[in-house]
Amino acid sequence: MDLIISGGQVVDGTGAPPVRTDVLVRGGRIAGLLAPDAPRPPAEVLDATGLVVAPGFIDLHSHADFTLTGHPAADSAVYQGVTTLLGGNCGSSPFPMARPSGSGSFLGTRFAWDWTDLAGFAGAVAADPPAINLATQVGLNALRTVVMGPERRPATDEELDRMRALVAEAAAQGAFGFSTGLIYAPGSYASAEEVTALAATAAEHGLLYSTHMRNEADQLIDAVTEALDTARRSGVRLEISHLKAMGPANHGKVRRALELIEEARADGVDVAADVYPYTASSTRLTSRLPGWALDGGDGALLRRLGEPETRARIAAELRARFGRDVDPAGVVIAELPDGPYTEFIGRSLAEIGEARGVDPADAAMDLLAEHQANVAIVNHAMAGADVATVLAHPLVSVASDGWTLKPSGEGRPHPRSFGTFARVLGRYVREDGLLTLPDAVRKMTSLPASRMGLADRGEVRTGLVADLAVFDPAQVTDESDFTDPWRLATGVRHVLVNGVPVLRDGTTTAARPGRVLPRTT
Numbered sequence: 001m002d003l004i005i006s007g008g009q010v011v012d013g014t015g016a017p018p019v020r021t022d023v024l025v026r027g028g029r030i031a032g033l034l035a036p037d038a039p040r041p042p043a044e045v046l047d048a049t050g051l052v053v054a055p056g057f058i059d060l061h062s063h064a065d066f067t068l069t070g071h072p073a074a075d076s077a078v079y080q081g082v083t084t085l086l087g088g089n090c091g092s093s094p095f096p097m098a099r100p101s102g103s104g105s106f107l108g109t110r111f112a113w114d115w116t117d118l119a120g121f122a123g124a125v126a127a128d129p130p131a132i133n134l135a136t137q138v139g140l141n142a143l144r145t146v147v148m149g150p151e152r153r154p155a156t157d158e159e160l161d162r163m164r165a166l167v168a169e170a171a172a173q174g175a176f177g178f179s180t181g182l183i184y185a186p187g188s189y190a191s192a193e194e195v196t197a198l199a200a201t202a203a204e205h206g207l208l209y210s211t212h213m214r215n216e217a218d219q220l221i222d223a224v225t226e227a228l229d230t231a232r233r234s235g236v237r238l239e240i241s242h243l244k245a246m247g248p249a250n251h252g253k254v255r256r257a258l259e260l261i262e263e264a265r266a267d268g269v270d271v272a273a274d275v276y277p278y279t280a281s282s283t284r285l286t287s288r289l290p291g292w293a294l295d296g297g298d299g300a301l302l303r304r305l306g307e308p309e310t311r312a313r314i315a316a317e318l319r320a321r322f323g324r325d326v327d328p329a330g331v332v333i334a335e336l337p338d339g340p341y342t343e344f345i346g347r348s349l350a351e352i353g354e355a356r357g358v359d360p361a362d363a364a365m366d367l368l369a370e371h372q373a374n375v376a377i378v379n380h381a382m383a384g385a386d387v388a389t390v391l392a393h394p395l396v397s398v399a400s401d402g403w404t405l406k407p408s409g410e411g412r413p414h415p416r417s418f419g420t421f422a423r424v425l426g427r428y429v430r431e432d433g434l435l436t437l438p439d440a441v442r443k444m445t446s447l448p449a450s451r452m453g454l455a456d457r458g459e460v461r462t463g464l465v466a467d468l469a470v471f472d473p474a475q476v477t478d479e480s481d482f483t484d485p486w487r488l489a490t491g492v493r494h495v496l497v498n499g500v501p502v503l504r505d506g507t508t509t510a511a512r513p514g515r516v517l518p519r520t521t
């Protein structure tokens with residue numbers, strides 16, 4: 001049956017101002033935009049009186065490829081109006097490897113992990129279809145893990161050829177991009193040359209290159225320069241992930257980073273960036289350790305933590321970053337597997353050190369040693385003014401860097417999974433006026449769609465797929481925060497995925513119309 005979204009103001013995703021139009025949905029597509037007085041076919045009506053009708057939001061930077069099968073209803077995303085996620089970011093993808101490396105227990109992963117390629121992973125997702133769409137990228141950490149293991153050394157020519165072949169295979173199976181996370185072992189062991197060679201293969205196949213850069217603190221500008229050089233030399237389209245500057249000494253550097261991006265664009269480099277609207281990041285505690293300590297993987301790190309002298313060296317190198325890009329009062333434990341110290345979830349390294357009468361770096365070593373190196377953190381390290389500067393830039397998309405989570409759970413995950421899109425619409429559009437509503441919607445829809453090369457989504461236009469978000473611009477609010485993160489966003493009324501309502505009148509339906517999107521060019 002046809003469906004008409006009636007009475008709303010259409011914000012079409014291009015940045016154009018709102019237009020009072022009804023939207024006709026037929027066969028999963030937008031079949032027409034109907035003037036208020038135009039005749040209409042018999043149809044089911046979704047009331048949007050007083051509401052905004054926008055394209056469904058496209059989250060360009062998600063890690064939900066590791067959570068969607070554990071929670072296919074994807075509530076944390078659906079309640080924000082998100083209809084498509086791009087996974088495989090920060091070098092981390094669920095293929096071509098056969099097993100995940102350490103992941104937080106709130107991820108709820110339910111994979112059998114019996115595949116070795118994207119086609120196998122897509123089959124596992126399709127076996128229990130999600131509410132929303134997932135697009136994929138292949139990550140350097142997964143490639144290196146499969147081909148080389150967790151070793152800290154350059155790839156040989158033969159290993160590089162094998163990784164290039166795996167990028168080509170992922171492209172042939174429908175991946176949208178290739179990604180790196182150059183602070184994370186083993187991807188961090190790759191030289192700029194190795195990354196450029198892989199990016200060249202990605203470019204040959206039309207893929208996007210998404211990078212969590214080698215440094216987001218003292219060497220931020222060097223890292224932006226490396227990423228832009230990779231794009232210049234390989235010809236790849238570049239997405240700089242979650243652009244930010246960490247540590248008080250580095251606040252303000254995002255302005256120079258944005259200038260470098262603009263200059264590269266003027267030179268013909270196809271580059272853009274994305275941001276999440278928070279002054280804290282979230283990652284694993286191991287990412288703050290020196291690269292040599294992680295050589296050989298988590299098992300090797302744990303052996304080193306068992307040797308008093310080596311452990312003292314690791315702690316000393318972490319301590320040397322305090323006051324620069326790591327603030328022991330800003331690093332808060334988000335999640336620990338069961339075991340000792342779980343009472344410290346939600347507390348900072350400084351607080352834990354004080355409570356236990358040890359130095360914060362030693363407290364970090366104890367947590368890692370007792371929890372198989374699997375310690376998730378929230379890291380308060382950015383400036384609010386920088387977040388606003390990046391968010392306001394016309395080349396920057398809104399993206400969560402989050403997961404799809406259930407409405408309730410354990411631990412203190414970063415609120416970005418629940419609130420990113422609602423927070424931009426509530427705080428930065430309605431309250432602060434940093435962005436106009438049409439521009440904010442553009443940054444959540446047509447801009448990320450264009451970065452992905454997703455031609456049939458991202459706008460409210462006749463003929464495109466009916467991925468739609470209907471929300472109240474006066475009400476939309478991120479309810480999740482750092483102390484009480486397990487709260488769904490409010491103010492989004494209806495969400496359609498592939499033409500099917502997954503949220504209706506503010507409540508999820510049982511529908512699971514989502515799929516793994518293949519790249520089609």
Ligand SMILES: [Zn+2]
Binds near residue numbers: 089090242
């Ligand atoms: Zn990242």
